[in-house]
Amino acid sequence: xxxxxxxxxxxxxxxxxxxxxxxxxxxxxxxxxxxxxxxxxxxxxxxxxxxxxxxxxxxxxxxxxxxxxxxxxxxxxxxxxxxxxxxxxxxxxxxxxxxxxxxxxxxxxxxxxxxxxxxxxxxxxxxxxxxxxxxxxxxxxxxxxxxxxxxxxxxxxxxxxxxxxxxxxxxxxxxxxxxxxxxxxxxxxxxxxxxxxxxxxxxxxxxxxxxxxxxxxxxxxxxx
Amino acid sequence: xxxxxxxxxxxxxxxxxxxxxxxxxxxxxxxxxxxxxxxxxxxxxxxxxxxxxxxxxxxxxxxxxxxxxxxxxxxxxxxxxxxxxxxxxxxxxxxxxxxxxxxxxxxxxxxxxxxxxxxxxxxxxxxxxxxxxxxxxxxxxxxxxxxxxxxxxxxxxxxxxxxxxxxxxxxxxxxxxxxxxxxxxxxxxxxxxxxxxxxxxxxxxxxxxxxxxxxxxxxxxxxxxxxxxxxxxxxxxxxxxxxxxxxx
Ligand SMILES: Nc1ncnc2c1ncn2[C@@H]1O[C@H](COP(=O)(O)OP(=O)(O)OP(=O)(O)O)[C@@H](O)[C@H]1O
Ligand SMILES: [Mg+2]
Numbered sequence: 001x002x003x004x005x006x007x008x009x010x011x012x013x014x015x016x017x018x019x020x021x022x023x024x025x026x027x028x029x030x031x032x033x034x035x036x037x038x039x040x041x042x043x044x045x046x047x048x049x050x051x052x053x054x055x056x057x058x059x060x061x062x063x064x065x066x067x068x069x070x071x072x073x074x075x076x077x078x079x080x081x082x083x084x085x086x087x088x089x090x091x092x093x094x095x096x097x098x099x100x101x102x103x104x105x106x107x108x109x110x111x112x113x114x115x116x117x118x119x120x121x122x123x124x125x126x127x128x129x130x131x132x133x134x135x136x137x138x139x140x141x142x143x144x145x146x147x148x149x150x151x152x153x154x155x156x157x158x159x160x161x162x163x164x165x166x167x168x169x170x171x172x173x174x175x176x177x178x179x180x181x182x183x184x185x186x187x188x189x190x191x192x193x194x195x196x197x198x199x200x201x202x203x204x205x206x207x208x209x210x211x212x213x214x215x216x217x218x219x220x221x222x223x224x
Numbered sequence: 225x226x227x228x229x230x231x232x233x234x235x236x237x238x239x240x241x242x243x244x245x246x247x248x249x250x251x252x253x254x255x256x257x258x259x260x261x262x263x264x265x266x267x268x269x270x271x272x273x274x275x276x277x278x279x280x281x282x283x284x285x286x287x288x289x290x291x292x293x294x295x296x297x298x299x300x301x302x303x304x305x306x307x308x309x310x311x312x313x314x315x316x317x318x319x320x321x322x323x324x325x326x327x328x329x330x331x332x333x334x335x336x337x338x339x340x341x342x343x344x345x346x347x348x349x350x351x352x353x354x355x356x357x358x359x360x361x362x363x364x365x366x367x368x369x370x371x372x373x374x375x376x377x378x379x380x381x382x383x384x385x386x387x388x389x390x391x392x393x394x395x396x397x398x399x400x401x402x403x404x405x406x407x408x409x410x411x412x413x414x415x416x417x418x419x420x421x422x423x424x425x426x427x428x429x430x431x432x433x434x435x436x437x438x439x440x441x442x443x444x445x446x447x448x449x450x451x452x453x454x455x456x457x458x459x460x461x462x463x464x465x466x467x468x469x470x471x472x
Contacts, residue, residue: 120315123275124374127309128329128381129301138328142319 009185010194016181021174021198028091028173029160032098036159037152039099040106044144045136047107048114058107065104071165073097078169094166102159109151113144146217153210157203164199174198225284226251226416227385232281232292234267241267242278243440249385249418249433254411256427256448257420259437260463265420266312268437269387272418273309274300286384308378312390314370316362316377322349323358326377348376352406368399372406385416392423404430424467428452436460 004012043058065073078093088096117140125135145152167176178195182188227249234242241264249255257265271278271292281292285306290299317325326345330336336344349355352372362370371391378386391407392400404426411417411430421427427434427448434451436444436459444451444460455461 118315120311120313121317124309124311124315124317124377125329126275127273127304127307128377129304129333130329131333134332138332139317139319146319 004185006187006190009181009187010190013178013181013185013191013194017174017177017195017198020172020177021202024171024173025160025163025175026202028094028098028163028166028171029156032095032163033102033156033159035095035099036101036103036106036155039103040110041141043103043107044110044114047111049132061100062104062107065101070097070101070162071168073101074165074169090166090169090171093169094163094171098159098162098166102155102162105158106148106152106155109148109155110144113148113151114140116147117143149214149217150210153206153213157206160202160206161199225249226253226286228284229272230282230284232268232271233279234264234271234276235279236267241440242271245281245437245440245442247435247442247445249416251384251416252414253433254415254417254419254431255433255435256431257418257435257437258422258427258463259443263437264440265437266389269309269389269418269420273304273307273387275309305381306384308381308383308386310371310374310378310386310388310391313394314362314367314374316370316374318362321359321361322354322365322373325362325373326380329377330380344380345376348380349373351379351409352376353402366399367395368402371395371403375403375406375410379410385418386410388417388419388421390420390422392421422467424464436463438463 043061046054046058074094074097077088077097078090081088121139122135125139130138163171163173164175166173167179170176175195178191182191185191225248227247229245229247229249232242232245233240245264245268247255257268259265267276270276271281272283274292274295277295278292283290283292283303285303288299288302290303295303317328320328323342323345326348327338327341330341330344331338346355346358349358352375354369354372354376357365357369357373362373365373371394375386375391388407392403395403400423404423407417407419407426408430419426419431431448434444434446434448435442436451436457438459444455444457446456450456451460452464455464
Protein backbone atom coordinates (compact mmCIF):
# COMPACT_ATOMS: atom_id res chain seq x y z
CA UNK A 1 0.00 0.00 0.00
CA UNK A 2 1.38 3.41 -0.95
CA UNK A 3 2.33 5.58 2.02
CA UNK A 4 -0.49 7.93 2.77
CA UNK A 5 -0.57 11.25 4.50
CA UNK A 6 -2.76 11.62 7.56
CA UNK A 7 -4.99 13.87 5.55
CA UNK A 8 -5.50 11.21 2.88
CA UNK A 9 -6.34 8.64 5.51
CA UNK A 10 -8.87 10.93 7.12
CA UNK A 11 -10.50 11.76 3.80
CA UNK A 12 -10.72 8.09 2.91
CA UNK A 13 -12.12 7.22 6.34
CA UNK A 14 -14.79 9.90 6.27
CA UNK A 15 -17.44 8.24 4.07
CA UNK A 16 -16.96 4.99 5.95
CA UNK A 17 -17.38 6.61 9.35
CA UNK A 18 -20.32 8.67 8.18
CA UNK A 19 -21.97 5.62 6.67
CA UNK A 20 -21.70 3.73 9.97
CA UNK A 21 -22.94 6.81 11.74
CA UNK A 22 -26.01 7.03 9.58
CA UNK A 23 -26.68 3.31 9.28
CA UNK A 24 -25.91 2.24 12.85
CA UNK A 25 -25.38 5.09 15.32
CA UNK A 26 -28.49 7.05 14.34
CA UNK A 27 -30.87 4.07 14.19
CA UNK A 28 -29.45 2.77 17.47
CA UNK A 29 -29.95 6.15 19.08
CA UNK A 30 -33.45 6.79 17.74
CA UNK A 31 -34.66 3.29 18.49
CA UNK A 32 -33.31 3.51 22.04
CA UNK A 33 -34.75 6.99 22.48
CA UNK A 34 -38.20 6.03 21.18
CA UNK A 35 -38.38 2.95 23.36
CA UNK A 36 -37.01 4.93 26.29
CA UNK A 37 -39.68 7.58 25.78
CA UNK A 38 -42.43 4.98 25.85
CA UNK A 39 -41.00 3.60 29.08
CA UNK A 40 -40.67 7.11 30.49
CA UNK A 41 -44.27 8.07 29.69
CA UNK A 42 -45.65 4.89 31.23
CA UNK A 43 -43.47 5.21 34.34
CA UNK A 44 -44.34 8.89 34.71
CA UNK A 45 -48.08 8.25 34.25
CA UNK A 46 -48.06 5.49 36.86
CA UNK A 47 -46.48 7.85 39.34
CA UNK A 48 -48.78 10.72 38.37
CA UNK A 49 -51.84 8.56 38.87
CA UNK A 50 -50.29 7.18 42.06
CA UNK A 51 -51.04 3.56 41.22
CA UNK A 52 -50.36 1.71 44.45
CA UNK A 53 -47.64 -0.89 44.31
CA UNK A 54 -46.59 -0.04 40.77
CA UNK A 55 -45.48 3.37 41.96
CA UNK A 56 -42.90 1.81 44.29
CA UNK A 57 -41.70 -0.36 41.43
CA UNK A 58 -41.18 2.75 39.29
CA UNK A 59 -39.23 4.49 42.04
CA UNK A 60 -37.08 1.39 42.41
CA UNK A 61 -36.36 1.29 38.68
CA UNK A 62 -35.37 4.94 38.60
CA UNK A 63 -33.24 4.57 41.72
CA UNK A 64 -31.46 1.52 40.31
CA UNK A 65 -30.75 3.00 36.89
CA UNK A 66 -29.69 6.42 38.06
CA UNK A 67 -27.41 4.98 40.70
CA UNK A 68 -25.36 2.75 38.40
CA UNK A 69 -23.05 3.62 35.48
CA UNK A 70 -24.30 3.09 31.95
CA UNK A 71 -21.14 1.21 31.01
CA UNK A 72 -21.62 -1.22 33.88
CA UNK A 73 -25.26 -1.74 32.86
CA UNK A 74 -24.10 -2.64 29.35
CA UNK A 75 -21.60 -5.13 30.71
CA UNK A 76 -24.10 -6.74 33.04
CA UNK A 77 -26.60 -7.28 30.25
CA UNK A 78 -24.23 -8.30 27.49
CA UNK A 79 -21.45 -10.14 29.32
CA UNK A 80 -23.23 -11.01 32.56
CA UNK A 81 -26.66 -12.30 31.62
CA UNK A 82 -25.41 -15.14 29.35
CA UNK A 83 -24.08 -16.86 32.46
CA UNK A 84 -27.69 -17.28 33.60
CA UNK A 85 -28.76 -18.38 30.16
CA UNK A 86 -30.02 -15.05 28.83
CA UNK A 87 -28.22 -14.33 25.58
CA UNK A 88 -29.03 -11.14 23.74
CA UNK A 89 -27.31 -10.05 20.54
CA UNK A 90 -25.13 -6.98 20.86
CA UNK A 91 -27.39 -4.55 19.00
CA UNK A 92 -30.65 -5.39 20.77
CA UNK A 93 -28.77 -5.54 24.06
CA UNK A 94 -27.52 -2.02 23.44
CA UNK A 95 -31.02 -0.77 22.53
CA UNK A 96 -32.41 -2.41 25.65
CA UNK A 97 -29.83 -0.87 27.97
CA UNK A 98 -29.89 2.59 26.40
CA UNK A 99 -33.70 2.66 26.39
CA UNK A 100 -34.03 1.65 30.03
CA UNK A 101 -31.19 3.93 31.02
CA UNK A 102 -32.40 7.10 29.34
CA UNK A 103 -35.98 6.07 30.10
CA UNK A 104 -35.29 6.52 33.80
CA UNK A 105 -34.08 10.07 33.29
CA UNK A 106 -36.86 10.93 30.88
CA UNK A 107 -39.41 9.47 33.31
CA UNK A 108 -38.32 12.07 35.84
CA UNK A 109 -38.52 14.76 33.17
CA UNK A 110 -42.02 13.66 32.21
CA UNK A 111 -43.17 13.36 35.80
CA UNK A 112 -42.17 16.95 36.46
CA UNK A 113 -43.84 18.04 33.23
CA UNK A 114 -47.07 16.24 34.10
CA UNK A 115 -47.10 17.82 37.55
CA UNK A 116 -46.69 21.24 35.95
CA UNK A 117 -50.05 20.96 34.18
CA UNK A 118 -52.63 22.53 36.47
CA UNK A 119 -54.92 19.97 38.13
CA UNK A 120 -57.79 22.37 37.50
CA UNK A 121 -57.78 21.41 33.84
CA UNK A 122 -58.33 17.82 34.85
CA UNK A 123 -61.29 18.84 37.01
CA UNK A 124 -62.70 20.89 34.15
CA UNK A 125 -62.31 17.83 31.95
CA UNK A 126 -64.26 15.69 34.41
CA UNK A 127 -66.99 18.33 34.52
CA UNK A 128 -67.55 18.10 30.76
CA UNK A 129 -67.75 14.33 31.05
CA UNK A 130 -64.28 13.26 29.94
CA UNK A 131 -62.68 10.14 31.41
CA UNK A 132 -59.30 10.09 33.12
CA UNK A 133 -57.53 8.66 30.10
CA UNK A 134 -59.24 11.06 27.69
CA UNK A 135 -58.07 13.94 29.84
CA UNK A 136 -54.55 12.51 30.01
CA UNK A 137 -54.20 11.96 26.28
CA UNK A 138 -55.95 15.06 25.00
CA UNK A 139 -55.06 17.65 27.59
CA UNK A 140 -52.38 16.74 30.12
CA UNK A 141 -49.85 14.76 28.06
CA UNK A 142 -49.73 17.19 25.11
CA UNK A 143 -48.96 20.03 27.50
CA UNK A 144 -46.46 17.92 29.41
CA UNK A 145 -44.64 17.04 26.18
CA UNK A 146 -44.42 20.67 25.32
CA UNK A 147 -42.94 21.49 28.71
CA UNK A 148 -40.58 18.53 28.53
CA UNK A 149 -39.53 19.11 24.93
CA UNK A 150 -36.20 20.86 25.59
CA UNK A 151 -35.20 18.33 28.25
CA UNK A 152 -36.24 15.44 26.01
CA UNK A 153 -34.11 16.90 23.21
CA UNK A 154 -31.19 16.89 25.61
CA UNK A 155 -31.89 13.25 26.31
CA UNK A 156 -31.86 12.46 22.62
CA UNK A 157 -28.49 14.15 22.26
CA UNK A 158 -27.22 12.27 25.26
CA UNK A 159 -28.36 8.97 23.74
CA UNK A 160 -26.69 9.77 20.40
CA UNK A 161 -23.38 10.35 22.13
CA UNK A 162 -23.92 7.46 24.52
CA UNK A 163 -24.21 4.96 21.68
CA UNK A 164 -20.41 5.14 21.37
CA UNK A 165 -20.32 2.99 24.53
CA UNK A 166 -21.92 0.20 22.51
CA UNK A 167 -18.48 -0.25 20.98
CA UNK A 168 -17.49 -1.94 24.21
CA UNK A 169 -20.04 -4.69 23.69
CA UNK A 170 -18.99 -5.32 20.07
CA UNK A 171 -21.68 -3.30 18.32
CA UNK A 172 -20.13 -2.17 15.05
CA UNK A 173 -21.23 1.44 15.25
CA UNK A 174 -19.38 4.59 14.27
CA UNK A 175 -16.93 4.76 17.15
CA UNK A 176 -16.10 1.07 16.93
CA UNK A 177 -15.46 1.61 13.23
CA UNK A 178 -13.08 4.43 14.07
CA UNK A 179 -11.22 2.07 16.40
CA UNK A 180 -10.98 -0.52 13.64
CA UNK A 181 -9.62 1.96 11.11
CA UNK A 182 -7.20 3.26 13.71
CA UNK A 183 -6.00 -0.27 14.28
CA UNK A 184 -4.77 -0.26 10.69
CA UNK A 185 -3.42 3.27 10.30
CA UNK A 186 -2.56 4.44 13.82
CA UNK A 187 -3.83 7.99 13.47
CA UNK A 188 -5.55 8.23 16.85
CA UNK A 189 -5.78 11.98 17.10
CA UNK A 190 -6.97 12.56 13.56
CA UNK A 191 -9.41 9.65 13.36
CA UNK A 192 -10.99 10.17 16.78
CA UNK A 193 -11.23 13.90 16.23
CA UNK A 194 -12.88 13.21 12.90
CA UNK A 195 -15.35 10.91 14.62
CA UNK A 196 -16.01 13.58 17.22
CA UNK A 197 -16.79 16.04 14.44
CA UNK A 198 -19.40 13.70 12.99
CA UNK A 199 -21.05 13.28 16.41
CA UNK A 200 -20.96 17.04 16.72
CA UNK A 201 -22.66 17.38 13.33
CA UNK A 202 -25.41 14.93 14.35
CA UNK A 203 -26.02 16.77 17.59
CA UNK A 204 -26.02 20.11 15.83
CA UNK A 205 -28.75 18.91 13.50
CA UNK A 206 -30.79 17.71 16.48
CA UNK A 207 -30.33 21.04 18.25
CA UNK A 208 -31.46 22.83 15.11
CA UNK A 209 -34.54 20.61 14.89
CA UNK A 210 -35.17 21.27 18.57
CA UNK A 211 -35.27 25.01 17.99
CA UNK A 212 -37.61 24.59 15.05
CA UNK A 213 -39.82 22.34 17.16
CA UNK A 214 -39.88 24.78 20.05
CA UNK A 215 -40.98 27.56 17.72
CA UNK A 216 -43.87 25.48 16.46
CA UNK A 217 -44.89 24.43 19.94
CA UNK A 218 -44.93 27.99 21.18
CA UNK A 219 -47.67 28.75 18.65
CA UNK A 220 -50.36 28.53 21.30
CA UNK A 221 -48.88 31.19 23.49
CA UNK A 222 -47.71 31.16 27.06
CA UNK A 223 -49.54 29.54 29.94
CA UNK A 224 -51.24 32.27 31.86
CA UNK B 225 -88.22 20.93 42.88
CA UNK B 226 -85.23 20.37 40.69
CA UNK B 227 -82.45 19.99 43.22
CA UNK B 228 -82.81 19.14 46.88
CA UNK B 229 -79.65 18.91 48.93
CA UNK B 230 -79.76 17.65 52.51
CA UNK B 231 -77.28 17.56 55.32
CA UNK B 232 -73.94 17.79 53.53
CA UNK B 233 -70.94 17.10 55.75
CA UNK B 234 -67.30 17.25 54.78
CA UNK B 235 -64.07 17.13 56.77
CA UNK B 236 -60.50 17.73 55.72
CA UNK B 237 -57.79 16.22 57.89
CA UNK B 238 -60.19 15.66 60.76
CA UNK B 239 -61.48 19.24 60.65
CA UNK B 240 -65.14 19.53 59.77
CA UNK B 241 -65.59 22.16 57.07
CA UNK B 242 -69.25 21.52 56.18
CA UNK B 243 -71.49 20.78 59.14
CA UNK B 244 -74.80 19.91 57.54
CA UNK B 245 -75.70 22.13 54.60
CA UNK B 246 -79.23 22.10 53.13
CA UNK B 247 -80.33 23.78 49.94
CA UNK B 248 -83.40 23.60 47.75
CA UNK B 249 -83.25 24.82 44.18
CA UNK B 250 -86.15 25.26 41.79
CA UNK B 251 -85.83 25.54 38.06
CA UNK B 252 -84.84 29.06 37.13
CA UNK B 253 -83.50 29.93 40.56
CA UNK B 254 -80.34 31.95 40.80
CA UNK B 255 -78.87 31.23 44.22
CA UNK B 256 -76.08 33.41 45.52
CA UNK B 257 -73.91 31.57 48.04
CA UNK B 258 -72.39 34.14 50.34
CA UNK B 259 -70.10 33.95 53.31
CA UNK B 260 -66.73 34.98 54.64
CA UNK B 261 -63.55 33.40 53.38
CA UNK B 262 -63.04 29.86 54.59
CA UNK B 263 -66.71 29.25 55.36
CA UNK B 264 -66.82 26.25 53.03
CA UNK B 265 -68.58 27.71 49.98
CA UNK B 266 -66.18 26.26 47.43
CA UNK B 267 -66.11 22.92 49.20
CA UNK B 268 -69.90 22.77 49.18
CA UNK B 269 -70.11 23.48 45.46
CA UNK B 270 -67.39 20.94 44.69
CA UNK B 271 -69.20 18.26 46.66
CA UNK B 272 -72.27 18.79 44.49
CA UNK B 273 -70.28 17.93 41.38
CA UNK B 274 -68.20 15.20 43.04
CA UNK B 275 -64.94 17.09 42.66
CA UNK B 276 -64.82 16.40 46.40
CA UNK B 277 -66.53 13.43 47.96
CA UNK B 278 -68.78 14.50 50.82
CA UNK B 279 -68.66 12.45 54.02
CA UNK B 280 -72.41 12.54 54.27
CA UNK B 281 -75.33 14.09 52.43
CA UNK B 282 -78.15 13.31 50.04
CA UNK B 283 -78.90 15.02 46.78
CA UNK B 284 -82.18 14.60 44.93
CA UNK B 285 -81.74 15.74 41.35
CA UNK B 286 -84.83 15.59 39.13
CA UNK B 287 -86.31 13.02 41.48
CA UNK B 288 -83.24 10.76 41.56
CA UNK B 289 -81.85 10.33 45.03
CA UNK B 290 -78.07 10.17 45.24
CA UNK B 291 -75.95 9.54 48.32
CA UNK B 292 -73.19 12.13 48.00
CA UNK B 293 -70.80 10.00 50.02
CA UNK B 294 -71.33 6.82 48.05
CA UNK B 295 -72.36 7.80 44.55
CA UNK B 296 -71.64 5.26 41.85
CA UNK B 297 -69.69 6.11 38.70
CA UNK B 298 -72.90 6.09 36.67
CA UNK B 299 -74.61 8.42 39.12
CA UNK B 300 -71.67 10.80 39.05
CA UNK B 301 -71.61 10.76 35.26
CA UNK B 302 -75.35 11.41 35.15
CA UNK B 303 -75.09 14.39 37.49
CA UNK B 304 -72.15 15.86 35.60
CA UNK B 305 -74.06 15.53 32.38
CA UNK B 306 -76.80 17.73 33.77
CA UNK B 307 -74.50 20.31 35.31
CA UNK B 308 -71.71 22.64 34.35
CA UNK B 309 -69.00 24.09 36.56
CA UNK B 310 -67.33 27.46 36.14
CA UNK B 311 -64.11 27.83 38.12
CA UNK B 312 -62.56 30.86 39.70
CA UNK B 313 -59.46 30.54 37.52
CA UNK B 314 -61.29 29.40 34.36
CA UNK B 315 -59.35 26.12 33.92
CA UNK B 316 -59.51 26.26 30.16
CA UNK B 317 -57.58 23.56 28.32
CA UNK B 318 -54.44 25.51 27.49
CA UNK B 319 -53.40 23.37 24.53
CA UNK B 320 -56.79 23.75 22.84
CA UNK B 321 -58.28 26.63 20.90
CA UNK B 322 -61.39 28.42 22.06
CA UNK B 323 -63.51 26.30 19.74
CA UNK B 324 -61.83 23.06 20.80
CA UNK B 325 -62.28 23.94 24.45
CA UNK B 326 -66.01 24.00 23.89
CA UNK B 327 -66.29 21.03 21.52
CA UNK B 328 -63.98 18.58 23.33
CA UNK B 329 -66.58 17.34 25.81
CA UNK B 330 -69.19 17.12 23.07
CA UNK B 331 -67.12 15.04 20.66
CA UNK B 332 -65.22 12.87 23.13
CA UNK B 333 -67.67 12.34 25.96
CA UNK B 334 -71.01 12.71 24.20
CA UNK B 335 -69.91 11.40 20.83
CA UNK B 336 -71.49 14.21 18.83
CA UNK B 337 -70.38 14.36 15.20
CA UNK B 338 -67.74 17.04 14.63
CA UNK B 339 -69.86 19.50 12.66
CA UNK B 340 -72.79 19.24 15.03
CA UNK B 341 -70.44 19.86 17.98
CA UNK B 342 -69.06 22.84 16.15
CA UNK B 343 -72.53 24.31 15.60
CA UNK B 344 -73.40 23.90 19.26
CA UNK B 345 -70.06 25.41 20.30
CA UNK B 346 -70.38 28.41 18.02
CA UNK B 347 -73.88 29.11 19.34
CA UNK B 348 -72.63 28.88 22.92
CA UNK B 349 -69.72 31.16 22.12
CA UNK B 350 -72.09 33.64 20.49
CA UNK B 351 -74.06 33.82 23.72
CA UNK B 352 -70.95 34.94 25.60
CA UNK B 353 -69.68 37.17 22.82
CA UNK B 354 -66.63 35.08 21.98
CA UNK B 355 -67.58 33.66 18.60
CA UNK B 356 -65.06 35.92 16.87
CA UNK B 357 -62.11 34.26 18.62
CA UNK B 358 -62.67 30.62 17.71
CA UNK B 359 -59.04 29.92 16.84
CA UNK B 360 -57.39 31.80 19.69
CA UNK B 361 -55.62 29.89 22.45
CA UNK B 362 -56.49 30.66 26.08
CA UNK B 363 -53.02 32.14 26.59
CA UNK B 364 -53.87 34.81 24.03
CA UNK B 365 -57.03 35.94 25.82
CA UNK B 366 -57.70 38.26 28.74
CA UNK B 367 -59.03 36.79 31.96
CA UNK B 368 -62.53 38.06 31.23
CA UNK B 369 -62.47 36.50 27.77
CA UNK B 370 -61.18 33.21 29.18
CA UNK B 371 -63.94 33.13 31.75
CA UNK B 372 -66.56 33.78 29.08
CA UNK B 373 -65.17 30.88 27.03
CA UNK B 374 -65.35 28.74 30.18
CA UNK B 375 -68.99 29.70 30.54
CA UNK B 376 -69.59 28.79 26.90
CA UNK B 377 -67.90 25.43 27.50
CA UNK B 378 -70.45 24.84 30.24
CA UNK B 379 -73.39 26.11 28.18
CA UNK B 380 -72.51 23.78 25.32
CA UNK B 381 -73.29 20.85 27.62
CA UNK B 382 -76.90 22.16 27.76
CA UNK B 383 -76.84 21.86 31.53
CA UNK B 384 -79.90 22.08 33.75
CA UNK B 385 -77.86 24.00 36.27
CA UNK B 386 -74.55 25.85 36.25
CA UNK B 387 -72.32 26.10 39.31
CA UNK B 388 -70.12 29.19 39.49
CA UNK B 389 -67.32 29.40 42.04
CA UNK B 390 -66.35 33.06 42.36
CA UNK B 391 -66.23 33.50 38.60
CA UNK B 392 -64.99 37.08 38.79
CA UNK B 393 -62.59 36.91 41.74
CA UNK B 394 -59.49 36.32 39.65
CA UNK B 395 -60.30 39.13 37.24
CA UNK B 396 -58.94 42.65 37.02
CA UNK B 397 -61.67 45.09 38.08
CA UNK B 398 -62.23 46.38 34.56
CA UNK B 399 -62.95 42.85 33.29
CA UNK B 400 -65.50 41.86 35.92
CA UNK B 401 -68.37 43.63 34.21
CA UNK B 402 -68.24 41.63 30.98
CA UNK B 403 -68.50 38.33 32.85
CA UNK B 404 -71.24 39.53 35.19
CA UNK B 405 -73.29 40.79 32.28
CA UNK B 406 -73.09 37.39 30.61
CA UNK B 407 -74.26 35.81 33.86
CA UNK B 408 -77.04 38.33 34.23
CA UNK B 409 -78.19 37.56 30.71
CA UNK B 410 -78.21 33.82 31.47
CA UNK B 411 -80.25 34.50 34.59
CA UNK B 412 -82.76 36.49 32.57
CA UNK B 413 -83.03 33.64 30.09
CA UNK B 414 -84.10 31.41 32.98
CA UNK B 415 -80.91 29.43 33.53
CA UNK B 416 -80.70 27.80 36.95
CA UNK B 417 -77.51 28.90 38.63
CA UNK B 418 -75.65 28.44 41.91
CA UNK B 419 -73.19 31.27 42.30
CA UNK B 420 -70.55 31.61 45.00
CA UNK B 421 -69.74 35.27 44.87
CA UNK B 422 -68.49 38.33 46.69
CA UNK B 423 -70.26 40.60 44.18
CA UNK B 424 -73.01 42.06 46.33
CA UNK B 425 -74.69 43.88 43.47
CA UNK B 426 -75.06 40.62 41.62
CA UNK B 427 -76.36 38.83 44.71
CA UNK B 428 -78.82 41.61 45.41
CA UNK B 429 -80.08 42.42 41.93
CA UNK B 430 -79.69 39.27 39.89
CA UNK B 431 -80.00 36.35 42.27
CA UNK B 432 -83.39 35.27 43.50
CA UNK B 433 -82.18 33.43 46.58
CA UNK B 434 -79.32 33.74 49.00
CA UNK B 435 -77.56 31.06 51.02
CA UNK B 436 -75.42 32.67 53.68
CA UNK B 437 -72.80 30.33 55.16
CA UNK B 438 -70.36 30.72 57.96
CA UNK B 439 -68.16 28.23 59.78
CA UNK B 440 -69.62 25.32 57.87
CA UNK B 441 -73.25 26.13 58.75
CA UNK B 442 -76.05 27.81 56.86
CA UNK B 443 -76.67 30.93 58.90
CA UNK B 444 -79.54 32.22 56.81
CA UNK B 445 -81.25 31.39 53.55
CA UNK B 446 -84.16 32.96 51.77
CA UNK B 447 -85.05 35.26 48.94
CA UNK B 448 -82.37 37.80 48.21
CA UNK B 449 -84.85 40.63 48.78
CA UNK B 450 -85.53 39.41 52.29
CA UNK B 451 -81.87 38.75 52.97
CA UNK B 452 -80.69 42.18 51.98
CA UNK B 453 -83.67 44.21 53.21
CA UNK B 454 -84.62 42.35 56.38
CA UNK B 455 -81.84 40.00 57.37
CA UNK B 456 -83.06 37.83 60.23
CA UNK B 457 -79.73 36.91 61.77
CA UNK B 458 -77.32 39.27 63.48
CA UNK B 459 -74.42 37.61 61.62
CA UNK B 460 -76.10 38.31 58.29
CA UNK B 461 -76.56 41.97 59.16
CA UNK B 462 -72.93 42.21 60.20
CA UNK B 463 -71.76 40.48 57.03
CA UNK B 464 -73.79 42.79 54.79
CA UNK B 465 -72.49 45.79 56.68
CA UNK B 466 -68.81 44.79 56.44
CA UNK B 467 -69.15 44.06 52.74
CA UNK B 468 -70.79 47.41 52.08
CA UNK B 469 -68.22 49.23 54.20
CA UNK B 470 -65.33 47.45 52.51
CA UNK B 471 -66.52 48.87 49.23
CA UNK B 472 -66.80 52.54 49.89
N1 LIG C 1 -58.44 19.95 49.74
C1 LIG C 1 -58.42 20.49 50.97
N2 LIG C 1 -57.65 19.96 51.94
C2 LIG C 1 -57.62 20.48 53.18
N3 LIG C 1 -58.34 21.56 53.55
C3 LIG C 1 -59.14 22.13 52.64
C4 LIG C 1 -59.22 21.63 51.31
N4 LIG C 1 -60.07 22.42 50.61
C5 LIG C 1 -60.51 23.35 51.48
N5 LIG C 1 -59.96 23.19 52.69
C6 LIG C 1 -60.21 24.01 53.87
O1 LIG C 1 -61.60 24.11 54.04
C7 LIG C 1 -61.97 25.39 54.49
C8 LIG C 1 -63.06 25.94 53.60
O2 LIG C 1 -62.52 26.16 52.32
P1 LIG C 1 -63.36 26.68 51.11
O3 LIG C 1 -62.42 26.84 49.98
O4 LIG C 1 -64.53 25.80 50.88
O5 LIG C 1 -63.86 28.08 51.64
P2 LIG C 1 -64.57 29.26 50.83
O6 LIG C 1 -65.78 29.61 51.59
O7 LIG C 1 -64.73 28.90 49.41
O8 LIG C 1 -63.52 30.43 51.00
P3 LIG C 1 -63.10 31.59 49.97
O9 LIG C 1 -64.12 32.65 50.06
O10 LIG C 1 -61.77 32.04 50.50
O11 LIG C 1 -62.99 30.96 48.63
C9 LIG C 1 -60.71 26.22 54.52
O12 LIG C 1 -60.27 26.30 55.84
C10 LIG C 1 -59.74 25.43 53.68
O13 LIG C 1 -58.44 25.60 54.16
MG1 LIG D 1 -63.87 29.56 47.62
